[in-house]
Amino acid sequence: xxxxxxxxxxxxxxxxxxxxxxxxxxxxxxxxxxxxxxxxxxxxxxxxxxxxxxxxxxxxxxxxxxxxxxxxxxxxxxxxxxxxxxxxxxxxxxxxxxxxxxxxxxxxxxxxxxxxxxxxxxxxxxxxxxxxxxxxxxxxxxxxxxxxxxxxxxxxxxxxxxxxxxxxxxxxxxxxxxxxxxxxxxxxxxxxxxxxxxxxxxxxxxxxxxxxxxxxxxxxxxxxxxxxxxxxxxxxxxxxx
Amino acid sequence: xxxxxxxxxxxxxxxxxxxxxxxxxxxxxxxxxxxxxxxxxxxxxxxxxxxxxxxxxxxxxxxxxxxxxxxxxxxxxxxxxxxxxxxxxxxxxxxxxxxxxxxxxxxxxxxxxxxxxxxxxxxxxxxxxxxxxxxxxxxxxxxxxxxxxxxxxxxxxxxxxxxxxxxxxxxxxxxxxxxxxxxxxxxxxxxxxxxxxxxxxxxxxxxxxxxxxxxxxxxxxxxxxxxxxxxxxxxxxxx
Numbered sequence: 216x217x218x219x220x221x222x223x224x225x226x227x228x229x230x231x232x233x234x235x236x237x238x239x240x241x242x243x244x245x246x247x248x249x250x251x252x253x254x255x256x257x258x259x260x261x262x263x264x265x266x267x268x269x270x271x272x273x274x275x276x277x278x279x280x281x282x283x284x285x286x287x288x289x290x291x292x293x294x295x296x297x298x299x300x301x302x303x304x305x306x307x308x309x310x311x312x313x314x315x316x317x318x319x320x321x322x323x324x325x326x327x328x329x330x331x332x333x334x335x336x337x338x339x340x341x342x343x344x345x346x347x348x349x350x351x352x353x354x355x356x357x358x359x360x361x362x363x364x365x366x367x368x369x370x371x372x373x374x375x376x377x378x379x380x381x382x383x384x385x386x387x388x389x390x391x392x393x394x395x396x397x398x399x400x401x402x403x404x405x406x407x408x409x410x411x412x413x414x415x416x417x418x419x420x421x422x423x424x425x426x427x428x429x430x431x432x433x434x435x436x437x438x439x440x441x442x443x444x445x446x447x448x449x450x451x452x453x454x455x456x
Numbered sequence: 457x458x459x460x461x462x463x464x465x466x467x468x469x470x471x472x473x474x475x476x477x478x479x480x481x482x483x484x485x486x487x488x489x490x491x492x493x494x495x496x497x498x499x500x501x502x503x504x505x506x507x508x509x510x511x512x513x514x515x516x517x518x519x520x521x522x523x524x525x526x527x528x529x530x531x532x533x534x535x536x537x538x539x540x541x542x543x544x545x546x547x548x549x550x551x552x553x554x555x556x557x558x559x560x561x562x563x564x565x566x567x568x569x570x571x572x573x574x575x576x577x578x579x580x581x582x583x584x585x586x587x588x589x590x591x592x593x594x595x596x597x598x599x600x601x602x603x604x605x606x607x608x609x610x611x612x613x614x615x616x617x618x619x620x621x622x623x624x625x626x627x628x629x630x631x632x633x634x635x636x637x638x639x640x641x642x643x644x645x646x647x648x649x650x651x652x653x654x655x656x657x658x659x660x661x662x663x664x665x666x667x668x669x670x671x672x673x674x675x676x677x678x679x680x681x682x683x684x685x686x687x688x689x690x691x692x693x694x695x
Contacts, residue, residue, distance in 0.1 A: 288603060288604045291601065298596070298597060300591075302593035302596065302597035304612055316603065319607060
């Protein structure tokens with residue numbers, strides 16, 4: 216579904232990604248782990264072109280997203296993203312947050328979008344909050360709404376950029392539960408996360424990144440139980456694995 | 457009893473002043489005409505200012521975000537710098553005595569253009585600051601859902617920015633309303649000019665000046681009340 220070839224990203228003089236190659240297949244549940252500043256989030260943001268790669272290719276369903284004349288907005292409708300800081304639209308109620316894109320992008324009628332939003336709100340157990348504004352929700356509730364907001368467009372893939380890092384510990388579970396539910400329904404997902412217990416349970420493939428490169432990848436069993444590289448061993452010992 | 461007579465005399469003379477300043481020879485008509493022109497100029501200049509301000513702010517923001525529209529962005533910056541860097545009275549005179557030198561144009565329209573163009577520069581900076589005050593994540597979330605720049609602006613950033621912008625915008629309109637008095641300089645019969653015309657006939661400045669001062673006050677207080685009401689409404693609508 217997605218093929219990343221020889222991807223480089225510089226911020227000024229700082230080289231953040233140094234030649235990433237990665238293939239993402241339909242149904243993959245990929246977790247990206249690694250020390251802070253290693254380029255995990257940048258890689259994720261290069262996949263939907265929120266950051267423009269300096270060099271290399273990102274090919275999504277046969278289209279090279281780095282080409283100049285690609286209609287990124289059309290592509291992004293098929294590529295959801297969930298942010299660390301939730302980024303719910305603070306001027307809209309929960310239900311309007313969810314229905315804004317399908318309605319304004321002309322993908323659904325208002326009544327169909329609302330019906331669909333209510334179904335999804337039920338799925339995440341927040342039906343009673345549909346008319347609340349984001350400011351009145353807890354972090355975990357906000358993130359669940361944010362997940363549903365990207366889910367309503369029925370994307371081919373959802374990218375999660377540290378979805379639980381801004382949450383109080385007791386709220387992590389309610390978010391990861393929703394993510395597991397979506398994964399079980401067959402969604403292709405790429406998750407940058409520091410939540411190792413979740414990664415172990417969830418990921419069909421784990422990537423370990425350090426210093427702008429993918430150092431090692433494999434099943435969670437390979438990565439956590441049988442690390443090969445010194446850097447991964449060091450990382451795992453630091454996080455107390 | 458002489459003190460009583462003096463007080464009587466005093467009130468009679470005040471009445472006389474008022475009579476000759478306002479009523480005699482229908483002099484109130486100058487004030488009405490001045491009020492009309494002041495309101496017309498301020499109203500249309502505000503509209504023109506908003507149109508220019510929004511366009512300039514969007515050009516500059518779009519350039520900041522995408523690095524496109526380089527030439528338009530340069531022009532926008534130049535415009536803002538020139539307008540902010542020169543007195544409004546000078547801009548008014550340049551537009552009237554230089555640009556429209558040999559054109560027969562209604563002087564009130566000259567006023568609308570001059571004050572509108574002037575206000576546009578300040579409004580654009582206010583709007584730009586308002587847009588920049590919104591967290592970058594809002595824009596990214598909009599993009600990630602498949603919105604284009606213009607839809608992100610329209611549905612996500614602007615509705616949030618307007619709340620932050622409103623007090624400064626209200627301030628700008630109050631300033632603009634008062635600043636139309638500069639129009640007297642090129643002979644627009646607005647409020648200040650009207651009072652000047654009356655005073656030049658009676659040689660008495662008291663009533664003409666006090667009356668238009670009160671009119672300005674009523675208008676600006678009304679305007680700030682209106683802005684306050686809109687702020688309250690926007691705050692109630694959201695969160």
